[in-house]
Amino acid sequence: MPVVPCVRAARERGEEVRAAIAERDLLDHGHEITVEDGWLYIPITDPEAVAENCESYDVVERGVATRRTQRTPADILGFSPTYERLGDVVLLTEEDPERAAAIAEAVLASDLPVGTVLRRASKVAGEHRTREWELLAGESTETTYREYGCEYRLDVREVYFSPRLATDRHLVAERVSAGERAIDMFAGVGPFVVPFAKRGAQVVGVDLNPAAIAYLEANARRNGVADRVRAIEGDVREVAPEFENWADRLVMNLPHSAAEFLDTAVELAGEECVIHYYDIQHESAPFEPGEAAITAAAGRAGYEATIEERRRVRSYAPHELNVRLDARLRRE
Numbered sequence: 001m002p003v004v005p006c007v008r009a010a011r012e013r014g015e016e017v018r019a020a021i022a023e024r025d026l027l028d029h030g031h032e033i034t035v036e037d038g039w040l041y042i043p044i045t046d047p048e049a050v051a052e053n054c055e056s057y058d059v060v061e062r063g064v065a066t067r068r069t070q071r072t073p074a075d076i077l078g079f080s081p082t083y084e085r086l087g088d089v090v091l092l093t094e095e096d097p098e099r100a101a102a103i104a105e106a107v108l109a110s111d112l113p114v115g116t117v118l119r120r121a122s123k124v125a126g127e128h129r130t131r132e133w134e135l136l137a138g139e140s141t142e143t144t145y146r147e148y149g150c151e152y153r154l155d156v157r158e159v160y161f162s163p164r165l166a167t168d169r170h171l172v173a174e175r176v177s178a179g180e181r182a183i184d185m186f187a188g189v190g191p192f193v194v195p196f197a198k199r200g201a202q203v204v205g206v207d208l209n210p211a212a213i214a215y216l217e218a219n220a221r222r223n224g225v226a227d228r229v230r231a232i233e234g235d236v237r238e239v240a241p242e243f244e245n246w247a248d249r250l251v252m253n254l255p256h257s258a259a260e261f262l263d264t265a266v267e268l269a270g271e272e273c274v275i276h277y278y279d280i281q282h283e284s285a286p287f288e289p290g291e292a293a294i295t296a297a298a299g300r301a302g303y304e305a306t307i308e309e310r311r312r313v314r315s316y317a318p319h320e321l322n323v324r325l326d327a328r329l330r331r332e
Ligand SMILES: C[S@@+](CC[C@H](N)C(=O)[O-])C[C@H]1O[C@@H](n2cnc3c(N)ncnc32)[C@H](O)[C@@H]1O
Pocket: 127, 128, 129, 160, 161, 162, 165, 184, 185, 186, 187, 188, 189, 190, 191, 192, 206, 207, 208, 209, 212, 234, 235, 236, 237, 253, 254, 255
């Protein structure tokens, strides 16, 4: 029997606890709830999120049976479709409209807790970096998504958000210490801001998109870190004078255009500052253009730049990579 994380609850409280976990979308539908010696073992998908959100629950590791009744979209279709899940919204990249409609139908007929299916209808575009979506099933494009113990509310039509960057964001957040001063120059709904603040940093998140800022404020409250977060709507170049020489850490996730904002980044940087710089470049030299741009901007402002990490985050398009450079700036 597979050993999986479960919440252990007294049998008489079992239904109440199960319902509370299901409401937070943390039930592991792939395994059976098991009863033993008056205790219920309720399989869960994310023990960290349960510990954060339901502190009184007892999380244990337990051998439980695999659930045979759960039907996946692949069971219904006879092939494994490609899709991403963001809470109760499923996102499709399928180009063939008939195949997309069949996948949407199978997703809804499956046991996935999904209410809406969307299909990409454009590339990410414009200053807000949003895309158009075709609604294949359901109504709402607003959802709640969980990532490494944090919870984000967002509308996929209104704001940029990519679950594909979750691991990389987590790697970055793990470097943050309590008391640090950090700025996410292109903050979106807060997937860097919120985990940084959870680790005790003072964080400023700036974004041009008013919808992103409204979600960022709500997400800071939702995760109990509003007292350490300042969300500012505007162009980071105009916001920068207020935070001149302030930051210990900067996040620049605006691939394709980040180089244009490096002079703003050095304006925000304190005496010593780490910049997490995201870029999209050809696989033959994915880091070189970013390194050159960072070194030049640092030099212009009297900093020495040391590149501390070069990471290939994911493949973006054929022969193009999304990469992250971490640069430490020290005032000369
Ligand atoms: C690629 S998204 C990144 C969002 C978030 N950091 C994340 O990882 O999900 C870039 C964000 O930058 C914002 N943006 C674009 N230009 C900006 C500017 N000049 N000043 C502030 N925000 C900007 C967009 O509205 C968008 O939300």
